[in-house]
Amino acid sequence: MSVASSERRALARGDRRAFARNGLPAEVDPATPLPKRLLRSRLFWLSVVVLLGYLACAALLYRQVVPDQEVPGGTVPGLGTEALPIAAKYAAITAVPLSLVFLWADRFRPQRIWVWLMTFGWGAFVATFISAQVNTWAASQLSIAGDGDPATGPRAAIFVAPFVEEAAKGTVLFWLAILMRYQWVSRLSGIVLAGLSGAAFAFVENILYYGRAYRYAARTFGQVPPLEALQQLFLLRGVLTFFGHPLFTSMLGIGLAVALRSKSKTVRVVAPLAGYLGAVFLHMAFNTTASLTQGRSQFFVYLFVALPLVVGLVVFVVRQLLREGRLIRxxxxxxxxxxxxxxxxxxxxxxxxxxxxxxxxxxxxxxxxxxxxxxxxxxxxxxxxxxxxxxxxxxxxxxxxxxxxxxxxxxxxRSLAVTQPTGRAAYPSFRRRRAAEAVGGYAPASYPGPAGLGGNYPAPVMTAAAPPPGVPPSATAPLGQTATQYSEVDPTWKPPGE
Structure with a gap:
């Protein structure tokens, strides 16, 4: 190996380290085949491992909640294969439009598709599986056997679930912040990724709630029909309070974005912690209101607290879009x-x-x-x-x-791209071609026509002077009585036989 080649390799290694230290993406050699680039990419193998973990969590969650479970003293009914597709369809009515709204908001610097998929998959499978295990264990530890205060029932939902679920949903944000901190360019990036994780978590959680409502109504005599019971719960969770989980987790996303765009070490530590505590507080307040208030009090909290928070988040997103446009300019x-x-x-x-x-x-x-x-x-x-x-x-x-x-x-x-569009786009023309253009192999029509004035004889040859330049022949053709021309009379002509 020559000295020059070894120096070039050392310089390349130093550049890669410098790029990695700053979080900058290294330039990819376009001559390298795509399969070779994928096999050499650490991010590709990490994505494969994470995807396998998602599938494992999804399979374990399915085995836990769909079939009936045999427990000491009886059987715990599961969702069943009948209720699962119906519940998934109603849960998707909320999850799909909400996810598209978050993707639409990330317009200046959209993330790669695999980042969106990894974030959604984490919230849907990993976060829900971890939360289900921890919440179930905490509820069993906090439950009271025998006669006790009825208010102790929602203890796990108020004091345990907010901390566990927000930590489970937000873990993927910390991983992404470590792996691709250079691409977190604004608070919008944090809100979009956090919103996707929250929407995915709510999607699977709604499937569980809708399926349980459907199965309970189907197994209980004298209750409302199963589909009607599911629709009632859908109106409450999928329409009136669909914003819950994305709103909570977006607080953590904002905190992480502020930390990544700050040079202060104090801000880098305090901002994510403050975002996590803000998400936990909102989640705890929501669960407390849903568990301990009813009727008019619950309606007032929803109207004067929950909806203003959602409107505030929407206004914040719009202001960030305008702010990012000014920054780019x-x-x-x-x-x-x-x-x-x-x-x-x-x-x-x-x-x-x-x-x-x-x-x-x-x-x-x-x-x-x-x-x-x-x-x-x-x-x-x-x-x-x-x-x-x-x-x-x-x-x-x-x-x-x-x-x-x-x-x-x-x-x-620049030579191919459109940067400053003007006028109308180059829309394709679908007008019908003229008959003369559609039929090929014929000379263009001329006065008085291909079949003469009467339509039965060939057109006479015009002997008029040539038209001026730029003037079509039809513009100089004679009109009226002068347009009719007669052949000369032969004075020796007579009928045959005479």
Whole structure:
């Protein structure tokens, strides 16, 4: 091995360490085949292991809640295979639109699809399985046998479930913060990931509640029909209080996002802890209200406490969207001042409406312009957030290498990408072609027509002078009586036989 090659390898190892220390993604060699890149990726193997863990938790949870369980002294009825698909359908009515709303909010710097899937899978299977085990054990420890205070029944729901469930849902956020802290660029990233985990947790939890209501009504004589009992519970959990788990966990997501974008060590410790305690407090207040209040008191708490919190979160998300747009514009102006970006880029690439319009225009230009437009918008957004991290001191001089790579990518994509859309998109034309254009092999029509004036004889040859340049022949054709021309009379003509 030569000295030069060993020095290059040492330099490459040093660069990889510097990139890993700052959380920056290393540039991928496009010449390397995709299977080889996947086999060498630690993130790929970690995803495989996590996926297998999700499947295991899902199988264990299914065995625990679906079939009937034999216990000392009797049988605990499970959900049953009949109620499970019905309950899953009603639970999906809430989970699917709620998840799409969270994905829509993550528009400036959307995460990779596998990140969304891993977050949703954790909340749906791992968090629910852990919470079910711990909550069941805690409820058995806090229960009172014999005559006791009826208020001690909800002890586990008030004092145990909030701590356990918020910790179980939020664990995936801590893992993602460690693995991909560079991609947590704003509070919106924390809210979206936390909301997905909470929506997935609520999805599986609602399946359990709906299935139990359906099975209990089916096994109890004289009660309401099973489907009606399920629909009543769906109105309460899936319509009126669907925001519960995503709202609670979003507090932890905001705390983690604040910690990752701060240089202070104190803030990095206090912000996630404060977010977790805020999620636990909201969860505890919700369970307390649902367990100990009824009727008008519960309605007042819902109307004047719960709904204002949801409206406040929506307003916060909208304000963050506007704030992120201003941040991207301000950071891109730095590159315009040194001549590395055109003057129109900051305004066009920092507005969601303009970015969406550019994607729409590129959609009708073909797959290559569409892909180039999406890649360029992502590269420009990453460049703006990288510049912000360098200004804040979160990234050292290693960020300059990533900055050069992003600028080179933007320069290469600019010829195909749509950045500043104007006018209408290049919509395909579906108008019918004219008959003359549809039939090929015939000369274009000329005055007075291919069949003459009467329609029975060939058209006479026109001897008029050629029309001026730019004027069609039909514009100089004679009209009226002068349009009719007669052949000369032969004076020697006579009928045959004379």
């Amino acid at each position: 301000d950071r891109l102006v730095d590159y315009v001042r040194v001549g590395w970006l055109p003057e129109g880029d900051p305004a066009a690439l920092s507005r969601l409406r303009t970015r969406s319009k550019a994607v729409w225009h590129a959609l009708f230009l073909g797959p290559d312009p569409l892909l180039a437009t999406l890649r360029m918008q992502r590269a420009v957004t990453e460049l703006a957030y990288l510049r912000d991290a360098m200004v804040r001191g979160l990234v050292d001089q290693t960020g300059v290498q990533r900055e050069k790579a992003l600028l080179g990518r933007i320069r290469a994509l």
